[in-house]
Amino acid sequence: MLITEVRVKLVSGPKSRRGKLKAFCSVTFDDEFVVRDLKVIEGAQGLFIAMPSRKRMARCHNCSHKNTVLSRYCNDCGKRLPIGEYQEDSRRIYADIAHPIHAASRDKIHDKVVQAYHREVAASKEAGYIPQAYDDIDLDLVSPDRVGLRRERKQSRHRFPADLPGRQPPEEPKREIGASG
Structure with a gap:
């Protein structure tokens, strides 16, 4: 068994800095067979490679x-x-879903994935970094500009109507001083 390619997609965002999940990977064996959705997880004893499940x-x-x-x-x-x-x-x-049968196979996969992960982390720190292509099978139907729109809507739910753009607060009824009412 020869591991011919390892693709790494680093987990981005504020949760990745604190969280245990560091990356998703796909591994190609003998240029013929691909296993997707391996996870690189930060454990108590270092990096751990979780098989797709x-x-x-x-x-x-x-x-x-x-x-x-x-x-x-x-x-x-x-x-x-x-x-x-x-x-x-x-x-x-x-x-x-897929897993190595022998400890030697697991060690070989672990070593190759960890090497690829460290290379990708080092590359991500360089200026002009462009993540390598990662063939994700899940559909991402939300475009980046829609994510910003969703964030604006969520924030606007927590504002008072007078704070919303284009809305004027209702006028207070005018009362004359000394008038009973």
């Missing part, structure tokens, strides 16, 4: 619809789901 599912006893393990109600029929042994073992919420 998904939430485990359990079927509803009423309609047989698959629901995530810790769901309380069925997403299809709305019935309350019984608390079973799969919910008691809450450590096993996620299952790896």
Whole structure:
């Protein structure tokens, strides 16, 4: 098994500076097989490479619809789901989709991904840094200018109507001094 390419997408934003998730990666094996969504995570003992995973599912006893393990109600029929042994073992919420079978393979993947991660971090600190192309399979339907618009709307919800642009506060009724009213 030869790792022919590792692509790294650094996690950006204020949460990445404090958070444990540092990057997403895709690894190509023998120029023929790609595994996406590996995660570079800062752990207590250094960087850890998490394999792609998904939430485990359990079927509803009423309609047989698959629901995530810790769901309380069925997403299809709305019935309350019984608390079973799969919910008691809450450590096993996620299952790896792809993973190395041998420790030697895991070490090889870990070393290559960590090297690529450090190269990308070093490159990101240089002037004029442009992130490498990362083939993300998720759709990002929100354009950057719409993100700013959403932020403005959120902030405007916390203003008084008089503070909003284009709005004038209602005029106070004029009272004459000494008039009863």
